[in-house]
Amino acid sequence: MNMLYILKKFSRALLTVLLIVTTVFVVLRLSGDPAIYVLGLDADPRALDAFRQQWGLNLPIWQQYLQFLGNCLQGDFGYSYFEERDAITAVLERLPKTLQLMGITGLCTLLIGIPAGIYAALHRNSWIDRLTMLVSVAGFSLPNFVLGIFLILLFSVTWQLLPTSGSGSWQHLVMPVLTMTVAEAAVFARFTRSAMLEVLHQPYMRTARAKGLRWHQAVCRHALPNAAIPLITVVGFFVGTLVAGGVVTETLFAWPGLGRLLVSSVANRDLAVVQIIVMLIACSMVLTNLVIDLLYGWLDPRVGSLRTGD
Amino acid sequence: MMNSIVTPEAPATPLLRIRNLHCAFKSKARTVLFGPRSLIHAVNGVSFDIQAGEAFGVVGESGCGKSTTAKLVLNMARACEGSVQYRGQELTGLSDAAWKPLRRKLQYVFQDPLGALDPRMRVLDQVIEPLIIHQLHDRAQRRQLAEDLLHSVGLQSSHLGKYPHELSGGQRQRVVLARALILKPELLICDEPISALDVSIQAQIVNLLQQLRRDMGLTLLFISHDLSIVRHLCDRVAVMYLGQVVEMGPAHQLFSAPRHPYTQALISAIPKVEPGVPRERISLVGEPPSPADPPHGCRFHPRCRQATERCRQQSPELLSDRKNHAVACFEARIPLEEMA
Amino acid sequence: MTTLTDTNVYPRRRFRLPLLIWLSVAWLALMVLVAVTGDLWLPYDYQSIDLRARLEPPVWLADGSWSHLLGTDHLGRDVLSRLVISVQVSLLVALIGTLIGALFGTLVGLFAAHFRGWVDDLVMIAIDYQASIPFMILALAVVAFFSNSLMLFILLMGIFGWERYARITRGLALSSIQHGYAVAVRTLGASPWRIYGRHILPNIANALIVNMTLNFPQTIMLETSLSFLGLGIQPPMTSLGNMVGFGRDYLLTAWWLATLPALVIFLTTLAFALLGDWVRDKLDPTSR
Numbered sequence: 001m002n003m004l005y006i007l008k009k010f011s012r013a014l015l016t017v018l019l020i021v022t023t024v025f026v027v028l029r030l031s032g033d034p035a036i037y038v039l040g041l042d043a044d045p046r047a048l049d050a051f052r053q054q055w056g057l058n059l060p061i062w063q064q065y066l067q068f069l070g071n072c073l074q075g076d077f078g079y080s081y082f083e084e085r086d087a088i089t090a091v092l093e094r095l096p097k098t099l100q101l102m103g104i105t106g107l108c109t110l111l112i113g114i115p116a117g118i119y120a121a122l123h124r125n126s127w128i129d130r131l132t133m134l135v136s137v138a139g140f141s142l143p144n145f146v147l148g149i150f151l152i153l154l155f156s157v158t159w160q161l162l163p164t165s166g167s168g169s170w171q172h173l174v175m176p177v178l179t180m181t182v183a184e185a186a187v188f189a190r191f192t193r194s195a196m197l198e199v200l201h202q203p204y205m206r207t208a209r210a211k212g213l214r215w216h217q218a219v220c221r222h223a224l225p226n227a228a229i230p231l232i233t234v235v236g237f238f239v240g241t242l243v244a245g246g247v248v249t250e251t252l253f254a255w256p257g258l259g260r261l262l263v264s265s266v267a268n269r270d271l272a273v274v275q276i277i278v279m280l281i282a283c284s285m286v287l288t289n290l291v292i293d294l295l296y297g298w299l300d301p302r303v304g305s306l307r308t309g310d
Numbered sequence: 311m312m313n314s315i316v317t318p319e320a321p322a323t324p325l326l327r328i329r330n331l332h333c334a335f336k337s338k339a340r341t342v343l344f345g346p347r348s349l350i351h352a353v354n355g356v357s358f359d360i361q362a363g364e365a366f367g368v369v370g371e372s373g374c375g376k377s378t379t380a381k382l383v384l385n386m387a388r389a390c391e392g393s394v395q396y397r398g399q400e401l402t403g404l405s406d407a408a409w410k411p412l413r414r415k416l417q418y419v420f421q422d423p424l425g426a427l428d429p430r431m432r433v434l435d436q437v438i439e440p441l442i443i444h445q446l447h448d449r450a451q452r453r454q455l456a457e458d459l460l461h462s463v464g465l466q467s468s469h470l471g472k473y474p475h476e477l478s479g480g481q482r483q484r485v486v487l488a489r490a491l492i493l494k495p496e497l498l499i500c501d502e503p504i505s506a507l508d509v510s511i512q513a514q515i516v517n518l519l520q521q522l523r524r525d526m527g528l529t530l531l532f533i534s535h536d537l538s539i540v541r542h543l544c545d546r547v548a549v550m551y552l553g554q555v556v557e558m559g560p561a562h563q564l565f566s567a568p569r570h571p572y573t574q575a576l577i578s579a580i581p582k583v584e585p586g587v588p589r590e591r592i593s594l595v596g597e598p599p600s601p602a603d604p605p606h607g608c609r610f611h612p613r614c615r616q617a618t619e620r621c622r623q624q625s626p627e628l629l630s631d632r633k634n635h636a637v638a639c640f641e642a643r644i645p646l647e648e649m650a
Numbered sequence: 651m652t653t654l655t656d657t658n659v660y661p662r663r664r665f666r667l668p669l670l671i672w673l674s675v676a677w678l679a680l681m682v683l684v685a686v687t688g689d690l691w692l693p694y695d696y697q698s699i700d701l702r703a704r705l706e707p708p709v710w711l712a713d714g715s716w717s718h719l720l721g722t723d724h725l726g727r728d729v730l731s732r733l734v735i736s737v738q739v740s741l742l743v744a745l746i747g748t749l750i751g752a753l754f755g756t757l758v759g760l761f762a763a764h765f766r767g768w769v770d771d772l773v774m775i776a777i778d779y780q781a782s783i784p785f786m787i788l789a790l791a792v793v794a795f796f797s798n799s800l801m802l803f804i805l806l807m808g809i810f811g812w813e814r815y816a817r818i819t820r821g822l823a824l825s826s827i828q829h830g831y832a833v834a835v836r837t838l839g840a841s842p843w844r845i846y847g848r849h850i851l852p853n854i855a856n857a858l859i860v861n862m863t864l865n866f867p868q869t870i871m872l873e874t875s876l877s878f879l880g881l882g883i884q885p886p887m888t889s890l891g892n893m894v895g896f897g898r899d900y901l902l903t904a905w906w907l908a909t910l911p912a913l914v915i916f917l918t919t920l921a922f923a924l925l926g927d928w929v930r931d932k933l934d935p936t937s938r
Contacts, residue, residue: 016778016779019779027791028795030795031796137920138923141871141920141923142916143878143915143919145894145895146874146894146912146915146916149894149897149898149901149908149912150912152901153901153909156901156902157901157902157905164901236782240783240784241784243787244784244785244786247786247879248786248875248878252878252898263790266790266793266794266881267881270794271795274794278790278791281783282782282787285784384837386833386836386837406841409839410839413837413838417837418834418837422830425830426830426833426834427831428831428835428852431849439838439840440838440839443838443839443841444839486834489834489838493838
């Protein structure tokens with residue numbers, strides 16, 4: 001992997017972040033006059049003017065844009081009139097809960113999805129393989145909230161084992177994590193399986209066997225590391241569905257995280273909060289993709305060797 | 311509408327006149343970070359004429375620019391410089407609309423017949439498609455014409471309803487030929503038309519081309535890396551190396567007395583049929599240099615056994631003798647009395 | 651066509667139990683039939699409120715009655731009628747969304763392939779941009795900024811999938827424009843319309859149809875998810891996700907309110923996924 005490749009990926013990521021911030025700015029301005037939105041249609045014109053003066057809304061649009069960029073850099077994202085405090089404070093307060101949920105889900109996904117995929121690939125055509133794939137299709141085509149509803153019916157209504165909503169104890173975590181893990185693990189198992197199958201058919205596997213390695217040695221030394229490379233590309237998709245699934249799951253189980261805040265802010269049209277969360281998610285996606293690209297370039301020399309002259 | 315074969319020495323306007331044709335591509339790679347992209351000169355000052363009724367061959371190694379030259383003639387690639395004239399009409403820079411009537415006169419036969427045919431269309435539809443595009447004839451006539459043509463390229467009516475993947479390689483190339491010929495073109499450009507075919511089929515297609523040429527009064531621009539077939543089929547031949555014509559002349563002369571060291575090497579590599587005739591095999595040293603960075607002076611000098619200091623400094627011009635046998639080499643021995 | 655492929659890397663094939671496919675087709679056919687003919691036989695208007703008959707259970711439960719086969723909701727509205735209308739709305743929205751996405755994406759892909767240069771660069775940036783952000787977040791932001799309306803919502807469902815169609819179309823069109831039959835047809839004098847319409851599109855149609863089978867159930871999932879959050883289809887209209895969302899508050903007292911539409915969603919998306927998988931194996935040229 002050379003500098004050009006890294007530089008190219010970095011500049012691409014920076015450009016995307018700038019594009020995202022710009023889009024948010026444009027959309028904010030397109031969506032209406034913030035003064036009227038905050039103070040109401042029947043507000044005193046003088047009050048409106050004063051508001052515009054205060055927030056720089058009477059400046060030329062490019063100055064407003066620069067100001068917006070500057071504010072973003074300083075971490076000043078505006079005031080949430082609904083929460084009645086700085087929007088960023090409200091967002092940061094919810095962040096740990098979401099990270100907790102996503103972290104545990106991610107861990108469970110890896111622990112279930114990858115072994116299941118490997119096992120299915122190594123025992124192709126067995127009934128376990130078929131079952132894994134059928135569950136994977138079902139899990140993938142099951143919207144989060146539908147699965148969540150079924151789980152609530154089972155664990156809370158019928159067996160009365162777990163609380164239906166809220167947070168605080170490990171019991172609260174079980175159903176949200178389970179809901180999200182099923183869909184994610186389904187995708188992961190499937191990808192792992194096809195990546196493994198691809199690798200198992202490669203000539204170097206036959207060579208490894210021919211030179212006297214036992215089957216499990218060949219699998220551990222040659223198949224697994226090579227199958228891991230395509231799996232890295234799935235991680236971006238994985239984080240994306242985790243974020244989107246998190247929004248629905250948090251709302252369903254009244255989990256006090258970012259996703260639920262986003263949904264309620266959208267419903268209340270609390271734009272300051274919405275814009276922060278959207279930018280936060282977008283930037284973490286860009287970061288994820290950057291890390292994936294770099295990791296991929298590092299692991300797979302064919303990708304990383306973007307040479308200057310050819 | 312069909313020409314009889316015109317004798318090549320007619321001084322009238324040639325069917326196709328190519329003068330000083332240049333074509334360069336921007337390569338993807340940059341020499342320096344953020345620096346300019348390097349230019350690849352695929353065709354670098356090519357000139358030749360093709361008379362009506364003649365079969366003109368262009369030979370050379372892959373990457374020498376022979377296919378690009380054909381594409382430039384047909385406006386499938388843009389020329390940077392130079393002129394292509396068809397019956398005196400300038401072709402470079404014409405719009406697509408102005409090209410349309412000319413497409414009837416100039417047709418192209420592809421190297422890979424499977425790729426050149428739409429996999430989802432029946433043979434009949436593909437063969438009559440040129441007629442539809444140019445709005446010629448009615449349905450019944452189109453079908454009749456297609457059927458006649460398929461017969462003359464050696465296929466049966468039963469092939470009309472087939473899809474390309476149901477045909478053999480040779481049959482596909484016959485279909486491609488039929489599609490090219492249904493417009494009754496004057497010039498047929500064949501770009502390696504047989505190299506994708508089995509050897510046993512190659513001869514059939516070459517013979518078919520020869521027969522069609524006779525029957526329909528076709529002019530051929532035949533591009534190939536296979537010298538023995540060019541010798542068999544063509545009246546005149548141009549040899550290209552790194553985007554330039556290095557030797558050009560009547561086929562029998564060029565093959566019997568090649569003057570350029572490169573041509574000599576190519577010809578010496580043709581497998582001989584008659585055994586027992588001892589022959590010196592001239593082998594070329596090294597690979598052809600990259601067209602992105604051609605050598606100074608004569609482009610062939612790094613691989614040439616006869617290269618002198620002059621060859622490294624200056625680039626030789628293509629000079630012709632009285633028999634229209636031209637060569638671009640300082641060391642080529644052209645008999646004095648034949649100098650033009 | 652050929653059966654050579656069974657030996658290889660595409661082992662999903664083993665799941666093509668014809669029985670499952672048949673069941674999927676049967677279920678989807680039932681849904682379409684219900685959606686199309688629903689208005690003819692619905693027992694109640696889906697909006698008519700009957701406060702004396704609130705939260706009645708379905709007919710097979712202890713207190714169920716034949717007057718409301720699937721029970722009633724918290725306002726005494728007939729669940730069966732609402733379910734049928736919801737199926738109508740959800741399928742229709744997903745269908746229109748998929749069509750908009752396919753049309754727009756294919757056109758953009760063709761434009762990028764035809765003009766190349768900066769048009770292509772711009773399209774690629776837009777594709778990467780959309781692909782890098784989960785669409786649900788994008789949709790939520792749009793709804794927040796522009797407030798919700800049916801038109802906007804359907805448009806959003808269309809925008810959801812365009813980038814995949816565009817990517818596929820662009821890639822395939824580029825490869826066929828640069829070599830092969832498209833070049834051949836061009837040298838015959840064909841206009842771009844003819845090249846794209848008669849040659850390139852029919853040849854890439856399979857890939858686009860395969861993508862549609864993926865895109866359609868995903869659009870259903872997106873629509874129902876957003877409606878579940880209360881940010882999609884708005885009352886008084888109803889959709890499957892909407893019903894689950896309102897039913898969620900009554901899970902402890904009237905479980906059928908959320909469970910029945912949830913079941914319909916699950917079976918429908920599952921049927922689509924199974925069927926789509928099967929169609930993909932039949933059509934996808936890369937799996938040959």
